[in-house]
Amino acid sequence: MKVFEIYFSPTGTSRRVAHAVAAALAGPDQAPVDTIDATRVPVAGAKLPPDGIAVVAVPVYGGRVAPLALQRLEGLSGSLTPVVAVVVYGNRDFGGAAVELAAFLSARKCRIAAVAAFVGEHSYSTEATPIATGRPDEADLADAAELGRAVRLKLADSAWTEADATRLKHPRSGLLSTLRFARFVLRYRRHPERFAASRAPRTDAARCEHCGRCVRLCPNAAIAKGDETHTDAQRCIRCCACVKGCPAQARTFTTPFAPVLARNFGRRKAPVSVC
Numbered sequence: 001m002k003v004f005e006i007y008f009s010p011t012g013t014s015r016r017v018a019h020a021v022a023a024a025l026a027g028p029d030q031a032p033v034d035t036i037d038a039t040r041v042p043v044a045g046a047k048l049p050p051d052g053i054a055v056v057a058v059p060v061y062g063g064r065v066a067p068l069a070l071q072r073l074e075g076l077s078g079s080l081t082p083v084v085a086v087v088v089y090g091n092r093d094f095g096g097a098a099v100e101l102a103a104f105l106s107a108r109k110c111r112i113a114a115v116a117a118f119v120g121e122h123s124y125s126t127e128a129t130p131i132a133t134g135r136p137d138e139a140d141l142a143d144a145a146e147l148g149r150a151v152r153l154k155l156a157d158s159a160w161t162e163a164d165a166t167r168l169k170h171p172r173s174g175l176l177s178t179l180r181f182a183r184f185v186l187r188y189r190r191h192p193e194r195f196a197a198s199r200a201p202r203t204d205a206a207r208c209e210h211c212g213r214c215v216r217l218c219p220n221a222a223i224a225k226g227d228e229t230h231t232d233a234q235r236c237i238r239c240c241a242c243v244k245g246c247p248a249q250a251r252t253f254t255t256p257f258a259p260v261l262a263r264n265f266g267r268r269k270a271p272v273s274v275c
């Protein structure tokens, strides 16, 4: 069984979960794992073999699969290949993303062996507004490995049936947190001008060392080499890869969502899966 790990992962949390699931799928003999990183380049005409198994992991943006992830995976198809569909979210809610990803993969001739939602450090998390800091952590990665082993076992039975993404349970947030967040979103939508928000990260020119790391990390070519203090807001998907990856802490992204998320979604949510 050939194992594939396929991901779109600007800040690396989906990649780490995919890797842990894939390593366990590869089994004790450590069958080689083929990596398809769709973060910065589209998957061009990748057809998964019928005797393979793939883990596909993507982040959740606004309760959906990050739109650029779906664009990047457009060229992926299977040959009734079993896949593990994984969405990774920032401890608020994964909304309809798992169902969306499973449907996307089914439409591309993949068979859904399992569906899961894992928590990753929120893209907007900072020292001042920590949101799921450090996740996936050891416990999450142990759960990811457990999922890989469970899928391996499941596929050993040739009569295995597909997992139903709609059965995935959503870990609960407290009622008060949910209400406070909903109220904030309403206020923000009605009067966005009242909140300090930027369309894209800003760069502190005095700190920038022009190392070009942000250029390499950006999934959508929103930063040009040699002009790192400028960001193309039209291309920016606000993934915060450049903010987290800047060695000089020159880049910052101001969003009113960060403090609200930090205040209301601090309670740890565990990974969930259906297999």
Ligand SMILES: Cc1cc2nc3c(=O)[nH]c(=O)nc-3n(C[C@H](O)[C@H](O)[C@H](O)COP(=O)(O)O)c2cc1C
Binding pocket: 008, 009, 010, 011, 012, 013, 014, 015, 058, 059, 060, 061, 062, 063, 064, 088, 089, 090, 091, 092, 093, 094, 119, 120, 121, 122, 123, 124, 237, 238, 239, 240
């Ligand atoms: C634009 C945007 C929207 C997001 N929306 C959600 C969301 O609806 N729910 C949530 O829990 N996390 C949300 N997140 C957080 C990401 O899903 C989370 O940080 C994920 O681990 C990022 O994956 P990556 O490390 O693979 O890039 C959002 C992040 C961004 C940048």
Ligand code: SF4
Binding pocket: 203, 207, 208, 209, 210, 211, 212, 213, 214, 215, 228, 245, 246, 247, 248, 249, 250, 251
């Ligand atoms: S990663 Fe930071 S220091 Fe390097 S070019 Fe980008 S903004 Fe400048």
Ligand code: SF4
Binding pocket: 010, 200, 201, 217, 218, 219, 220, 221, 222, 223, 231, 235, 236, 237, 238, 239, 240, 241, 242, 243
């Ligand atoms: S410029 Fe925007 S899209 Fe590019 S890495 Fe930074 S936040 Fe992500």
